[in-house]
Amino acid sequence: xxxxGHRHRRRRSWxxxxxxxxxxRALPVLxxxxxxxxxxxxxxxxxxxxxxxxAPALAAVTWSVRGTVVIGxxxxxxxxxxxxxxxxxxxxxxxxxxxxxATVTAAAVWVSRVRARHERDLxxxxxxxxxxxxxxLRPLAPRLGPLALHLLYVAAAAKARIGGDFYEAVRxxxxxxxxxxxxxxxxxxxxxxxxxxxxxxxxAVDDAPDLPALxxxxxxxxxxxxAWDPGSDAAERFATVVLVEIPDDTDVVRLLxxxxxxxxxxxxxxxxxxSFSDPSxxxxxxxxxxxxxxxxxxxxxxxxxxxxxxxxxxxxxxRAGTFYPLEERMRRWAEEPGERLPxxxxxxxxxxxxxxxDDDVAAILVERFPDQALVRAPSL
Numbered sequence: 001x002x003x004x005g006h007r008h009r010r011r012r013s014w015x016x017x018x019x020x021x022x023x024x025r026a027l028p029v030l031x032x033x034x035x036x037x038x039x040x041x042x043x044x045x046x047x048x049x050x051x052x053x054x055a056p057a058l059a060a061v062t063w064s065v066r067g068t069v070v071i072g073x074x075x076x077x078x079x080x081x082x083x084x085x086x087x088x089x090x091x092x093x094x095x096x097x098x099x100x101x102a103t104v105t106a107a108a109v110w111v112s113r114v115r116a117r118h119e120r121d122l123x124x125x126x127x128x129x130x131x132x133x134x135x136x137l138r139p140l141a142p143r144l145g146p147l148a149l150h151l152l153y154v155a156a157a158a159k160a161r162i163g164g165d166f167y168e169a170v171r172x173x174x175x176x177x178x179x180x181x182x183x184x185x186x187x188x189x190x191x192x193x194x195x196x197x198x199x200x201x202x203x204a205v206d207d208a209p210d211l212p213a214l215x216x217x218x219x220x221x222x223x224x225x226x227a228w229d230p231g232s233d234a235a236e237r238f239a240t241v242v243l244v245e246i247p248d249d250t251d252v253v254r255l256l257x258x259x260x261x262x263x264x265x266x267x268x269x270x271x272x273x274x275s276f277s278d279p280s281x282x283x284x285x286x287x288x289x290x291x292x293x294x295x296x297x298x299x300x301x302x303x304x305x306x307x308x309x310x311x312x313x314x315x316x317x318x319r320a321g322t323f324y325p326l327e328e329r330m331r332r333w334a335e336e337p338g339e340r341l342p343x344x345x346x347x348x349x350x351x352x353x354x355x356x357x358d359d360d361v362a363a364i365l366v367e368r369f370p371d372q373a374l375v376r377a378p379s380l
Contacts, residue, residue, distance in 0.1 A: 021062055024058070024061050024062035025062045025063060027058045028054075028055040028056070028058045028059040028063070028071045029055075029071075031051065031052070031054050031055045031058060032052060032055050032071075032074065032075060032078060035048050035049060035051045035052050035055075035078075036078055036082065039082050040082075040085075049078075049079055049082045049083070049097075050097070052075040052076075052078055052079050052101065053075070053100060053101055053104050055071050055072070055074075055075040056068060056071050056072035056075055056101070056104055056105040056108040056109075057104055057107075057108050059071040059072070059108060059112070060107075060108035060109070060111040060112040060115065061115070063112060064112065064116065065109055065112045065113050065116060067112075068105070068108050068109050068112040069105070069109055071105075071108075072101065072102075072104070072105025072106075072108060072109070073105070075101055075105070076098055076101045076102065076105070079097055079098060079101055080094065080098060083097070136166075136191070136194065136195045136198060137153070137166060137167070137198075138168075140167065140169055140364070141169065141171075144169055144170075144171045144176045145171055145175070145176055145248055146246075146248060146302075146368055146369050147176055147246060147366055147367065147368060147369070148338055148366075148367040148369065149169055149364060149365070149366055149367075150338050150339055150341055150342050150364070150365040150367070151167070151342060151362075151363070151364055151365075152341075152342035152345055152346055152361065152362065152363040152364075153165065153167070153361070153362050153363075154312075154346065154357060154360070154361040154362075155360055163186065163190065163191065163194075163360035164182060164183035164184075164185065164186055164187075164190030164191065164193070164194055164360050165180075165181070165182050165183075165194070165310045165312065165360040165361065165362035166179075166180075166181050166182075166183070166194035166195075166197060166198055166362070167179065167180045167181070167308075167362055167364060168198055168201055168202065168205075169364070170202070170205045170206070172205060172206055173206075174247055174248055174249070175245060175246055175247040175248050176245075176246045177205050177211075177214070177243070177244065177245050177246075178243070178244040178246075178308065178364065178366065179197075179198075179201050179241060179242070179243055179244070180241070180242050180244075180260070180308040180309070180310065180362060180364055181194070181197060181239050181240060181241035181242070181260065181283075181310075182239060182240050182241075182260070182310040182311060182312070182360070182362070183197075183237055183238075183239045184237050184238050184239065184240075184282075185237055186360070189236075189237060190237065193222070193237045193239060194239070196221060196222055196225045197218055197221065197222060197239055197241070197283065199221065200217055200218050200220070200221025200222070201214070201217075201218060203217070203221075204217035204218075204221075210245075210295070211243045211245055211254060211255075211256040211293065211295050212256065212293035212295065214243055214256075215241070215243060215256055215258060215280065215283075215293050216293070218241065218258075218283050219283055219284070222239075222283055222284050223284070226284075237284065238282040238283060238284035238285045239258075239282055239283045239284065240257075240258060240259040240260040240261075240282045240283075240310075240311075241257075241258040241259075241260055241282070241283050242255060242256070242257050242258070242260040242261075242263060242308055243255065243256040243257075243258075244263075244306070244308065244366070246300060246366070246368070251299060251300055251301045251302070251368075252297050252298065252299055252300055253265075253297070253298055253299075253300035253306060254295050254296070254297045255274055255276070255295065255296045255297075255298070256280065256293055256294070256295050256296070257276045257279040257280065257296075258279070258280045258281065258282050258283050258293075259279060259280065259281055259282035259285075260279075260282075260310075261309060261310070261311055261314050262274045262275070262276060263306055263307055263308045263309070264306070264307040264309075264326065264327060264330055265298060265300070265304065265305070265306055266304060266305040266306070266307070266330060266334060267299075267301070267303075267304050268303075268334070269331065269334045269335075271327055271330045271331045271334065272327075273327065274296060274298060275296070276294070276296055277294065277296070278292075278294040279294075280292070280293050280294070300368055301368065302368050302369060302370045303367075303368065303370040304367075304368050305338065305365060305366065305367050305368075306365075306366040307326075307330060307341075307363060307364070307365050307366075308363065308364045308366070309326065309362065309363040309364075310360065310361065310362045310363070311359070312357070312359035312360045312361035312362065313326060313345070313349065313361055313362075313363055314326055315359070316349050316352060316353045316357065316359070317353065317354060318352055318353070318354055319354045324349065324352055324353075329345070329348060338365055338367045341365045342363070342365070345363060346361070349361065
C-alpha cells in the first residue's frame with residue numbers, strides 16, 4: 001500500500017526478524033567454539049564437552065536440514081577430538097557420548113525438516129494473502145484528475161494485510177468518487193462483508209447518477225449477498241460508509257454519510273468536521289427506517305484538504321481513556337506535505353494508544369491541486 005505509515009512499519013517489522021535469524025544461525029557455531037575453548041583451558045575434571053549436544057539442537061531452529069546435519073557432524077567430530085586429547089577410552093564413554101550426539105542430531109534434523117515445511121506453507125499462504133489484498137483492496141492511485149490521494153491502512157490483526165476497513169477511489173466522467181467504510185466487528189466475516197461492498201461500489205460507481213443511488217446499490221448488494229448465503233457471517237454484519245464525489249469543474253465536494261465519522265475539511269490553517277444534518281443509517285440497517293439519503297455539499301477549493309477516516313483513528317484512547325485528538329493534530333500538521341501525513345498519523349496513533357493500535361485503521365487524505373491547469377494533465 002502506498003503510504004508512509006506502511007513503509008515505516010514494514011522496515012521495522014522486517015529488520016527485527018532478520019537480526020533474530022542471524023543471531024540464531026550464529027548460536028550453534030558460538031556454542032561449539034566456546035565449548036572447545038573452555039574444555040581445553042580447564043582441568044580434565046571440568047567436562048565442558050557435553051555441552052556440544054546443544055549445537056545441533058539450536059541449529060534445528062534456524063538452519064536448513066543439510067546445515068543441521070553438518071552442525072551435528074562437526075559437533076560429533078569435536079567431541080571425539082576432545083575425548084582423544086583427554087585419553088578417553090573409545091568404549092564405553094566416548095561411544096556413549098557420540099551415540100547421544102548422533103541421536104540428538106537425528107532429532108534436530110527431523111525438527112528442521114518439519115520447520116522448513118511449515119515455513120514453506122506459510123510463504124505460500126502469505127503469497128495468496130497478497131494476491132487477495134491486491135484484488136480486494138487495490139493500491140490507491142496517488143493521483144486522480146485534480147486530486148492527490150494519500151492512504152494509511154493498518155489491519156489490527158497481527159500479520160494481517162486486510163481487515164474490516166475498506167476503501168476505493170475511481171475516476172468517473174467529470175470527477176472522482178471515493179468510498180471509505182468500516183465493517184462492524186473483526187475477522188474473516190468482516191473481510192467478506194468489505195469485499196461484497198467493494199464489489200458493489202465498483203459495479204455501480206460509473207453509472208450511478210448520484211451518491212444516493214450509489215448508496216442504494218451498496219445496500220442492495222449486501223442484501224442480495226445475504227439472500228444468496230444466509231448462513232454467512234457477512235450476512236449479519238453492517239458497515240458505516242462515507243461516499244464522496246468531487247467534480248472537476250466545480251470547487252465543491254459532495255458527501256453522503258451512512259453512519260460514518262464525519263471527515264475533516266482543511267482550508268488553510270482552519271480544520272473543521274463536515275456537518276451532516278441528516279446522516280443515513282449504516283449499510284444493512286437502512287430497512288429499520290425510511291431509506292433516505294441526504295447529500296452535503298461544501299466548498300472544496302484548490303489547495304484544500306479532506307481527511308476521511310474510520311473509527312480506528314478517532315476512537316484510539318490513551319491510558320486515561322481520552323480519545324485521540326485528530327482535529328487538533330490536523331491543525332498542527334496543516335503545513336506538512338500531504339505525502340507525509342500517513343506516516344505522521346500512523347506514528348502518532350501508535351504512540352498515543354494505551355496498547356498501540358487495537359483496531360483496523362484507515363485514512364485517506366484528499367488534496368485538490370492548487371494549480372487548476374493540472375486538471376488537464378493525464379491522471380493515473
